[in-house]
Amino acid sequence: TLFATRQLYIVGPVAADTPPIVLEDAAGPVYFAPLSYCEPLTATELSGEKKSTHEAALQWQVDRMLRQIPEGARKVALAHVFLTGARTTPDSERPLAAGGATTVSIHCFKDFNYTALGHLHACQNNSPIVRYSGSLLKYSFAEASQKKAVHIVDLAGDGSVSVETVPLTAPHELAVLNGSFQDLLEKPRTEHISDYLQIVLTDPTPVLDAKHRLEQVYPQILQLGYERLQTREAEEQETSRRKGLSTDDLFQAFFREVQGRDLTEAEKALFHQVVNDNDAEGRNA
Secondary structure: OOOHHHOOOOOOOOOOOOOOEEEEEOOEEEEEEEEOOOOHHHHHHHHOOOOOOHHHHHHHHHHHHHOOOOOOOEEEEEEEOOEOOOOOOOOOOOOOOOOOOOOEOHHHHOOOOEEEEEOOOOOEEEEOOEEEOOOOOOOOHHHOOOOOEEEEEEEOOOOOEEEEEEEOOOOOOEEEEEEOHHHHHHOOOHHHOOOEEEEEEOOOOOOOOHHHHHOOOOOOEEEEEEOOOOOHHHHHHHHHHHHOOOHHHHHHHHHHHHHOOOOOHHHHHHHHHHHHHHHHHHHHO
């Protein structure tokens, strides 16, 4: 009621007696049907009839709403559903998977002048009068290539619809960069300097302190990973090979990998002294 005075309506869980919301314009009333997400079990309990799929549950909601709307009146459906054939976004959207088939047919909305859908994050037109605006922001790197937008819908007095899709631009875009560590460092992708980044390195082995070093060029790195590392077989062969190495050989190999050069004679002598002192300390303990 508090928000309704400002024509902002919030509809919660599915109930047996949810009425349509009626707003007025110069041509008369427009009936908005709030179709909250409904599990088949919930529809079964409220209707007293078995509803085994999400589509059956939605159709029950739609039929109940239409009975409360005068014939010939302009009407708009607002639904939280996973429409059959709609474009999904891995890693972003929670599956609607509890109880039976999870998708619903566009045919469920055939009696409405316009249907505004929620749940899927990609802005998309499933028909001229059935659309997802999608999320306002990009919520995972799976959405990096999506163009965010909102639909501005004009519903005429005769029930016809025109739609303007308005692009949205965030202060920081989301982007994915692929390449070798050296290439990304020496040839900066300047158009992505201010973006929130997922960087995927193509180097076959890990790079020491890669994220910190790349942040000197790309300050907004959120994720860093590798496209491929050595195969498990190669790793097992390397592990087996190293088992036969002495402590001296292992340290020299480690030093070479980290520093990119061999130990000097003075460094070797210092290492041997440290090892010998440690061994002596162990024997005297």
